[in-house]
Amino acid sequence: MALHRWYIYLDPLKGFPAVFKKVDVYILRQVMTPLLMTIGVSAMLLLLEKMLRLFDMVANQGGPVGVVFRMLGNLIPQYIGLALPLGFLLGVLLAFRKLSNSNELEGMQAGGMGLFRLMRAPLCLALALMAVNVALLGYIQPRSFYSYQSLLFDLTSGAFGTSIRPGEYSDLGDGFTLRIERAYDGGQKLEGIFAQKERSDGRVTTITAREGSFLATPDGSTVLMRLRDGTIVDVEPNKPAPRVFTFKQHDYPFEMPKITEFRQRGDKEREMTLPELWSESHTSQKPREAQTYLSAFYDRLLRSLTILVLPFMAVGLGVGPKRQQKQLGLVVGVILLLTLHKTLEFGTAAAGLGDGSTLLNLFLPFIGFTALSFFFFHTTAHRVGARPLAWIENGWEFLIENIQKISFFRRSEDDAEARGA
Template identity: 45%
Template structure:
């Protein structure tokens, strides 16, 4: 007897299309929303556009860890909802296939995706998050040469001020230049120029500002009056400021690998607060991955609408349940990290309650004749829909009567 049958392959095809589509849409929407903020941030810091793509690339693992569970849930749910509304599910049941048997492929997918998600949240996401924070730090510190802003007086190096009216061709063509420099012995120069450009030198700690068609005013304590010069071309060496090194990885709990969290949590020499935060984040990652193994049960329980109904309430409710559980885990992580509750109980008790609810819903749909785990909600949604439809129709008749127009008659 084959382990994977034609029915399994058919269900696999039905699941994969909405799964991949949901994952792609969710990741794209999250990236697009973050992209706008990053463009604003990089533009405000004056950094190159290429940094935005590097920062977004480091956010992909985090968004995948959120999108994979949602994709799995909606993939299985929409596949079985399609089977139920087209009566194919009734045929499978009529030939003796149980719901648990039909969930064979979804469970295999859940196990595989849970392993992928564990690798992401346990090892890939912490490193990517650290690289993202490093890029933010380098932008703020001017490591990309991003501290010379157009139209502002910029302090570049020690005792050096530069202002640029206009920048073209990615900073290679500058116009409206003003430079003021002062040395420790009291000497100072003030330069205005029509054009300028920054050039590299052999010294990595120094860049050259080449000015064209301008005026230089040189003053010193022993000068009776400042000296004024006109020039066609003049070079001003600019020592680059020392850039502070970024902190080591692990400044935040989510930057630790999952193995490092275990080491920190078990180190008796660490402060209790640090151990609690490490264990809370460790259990948070585990319950988020373990929850994926319950999603096929949840998807099936919410996928099958009542007979002669095409209600999509289960789709909406599934997203609400998963998002709510995720928020509960985040709150439990913060409570466990503060030491109010033991991190193990803070994270695993909600998981067991959520698992019990899902298994009860699956039991009702699979083993109770005519059972519908959200039957009461379906009835309420149906009545609410009829009430809103009646209210809309009554309001329309009232508006037509006010305008003196004939109202439509109800069909017999």
């Protein structure tokens, strides 16, 4: 009989089926718009800021432009992990504020739906986002961070190709130094070439040439430098005078510098997954390292569990009297969330240094944040007309009124002095 009150909703973006009432689907749509916008805008701004630095680094190192986008791709999970809780908080808060300001919330409550009932859609979404956040923090971010570090190592170590910048002396290893005044056509044409080879027996060979070019060899480990119109000076320790040769064309081969391999994943706790952190925290022979791994494990879990608490804080701060269209709840919610994340970060670092216990440094801030969120929700849901942040609003109004009074008295005194003069 009650089947007409239910239907299966297909999200056009996700294609994920969920069984909700119409009101739940409506609330979910109101939450998803600011959520996706916040995640997209935040990730885009962070990526653009990082892109400028990476382009500058790649240009200085002489690497290919494509490595910038590979590095940015590995940074996306890091930035989404930062933007996801913030976007969810803003999504729920703005959705319920819109429902409250448009009198839709009162209509739903008049129909017998309290705030607890209306929390069904945000809580279901919170469960899904919590699973996504666990996957991000526990599995995807450690591997993407390692890939980013590996690309950075390859870029700075020369694995993307030997970088020889014109006008600078480049040490290519094994006693070989090269300087090129100018280069054109991607190294196909060189001008003002200086090369010097120092051997272990003390023999030094110096070559100067007017122009030349780099040529590849079949083995791939040797580069052939074809020089034209130059001079070779060969100095041996046991001979009093150097040998000097001039040439029209001379081919000089030299080996590419050897590139060391990047370390294995897991050297840092940021590169370890949740199971690896838990295993290392119980098998490490060093107590401080074990505490570091354990604190990192709890830090990621608490960050994920925070998403379940955010709907209660968002509804508590978003629903309020219509006459007071203030953004204080939005500002306070963002500040509290960022404070919690920074406190967890500081607690993880302190626990790794042996300063305090893991439970005290991490669980105490999380418990305080959770208690504050439920207090906000309880005040809004069970006390008619009450505002969780009334004391802050009243204090701010009192401060503004006194500042205005002081300014008024000062202007009055100045006007009186001006009239008396």
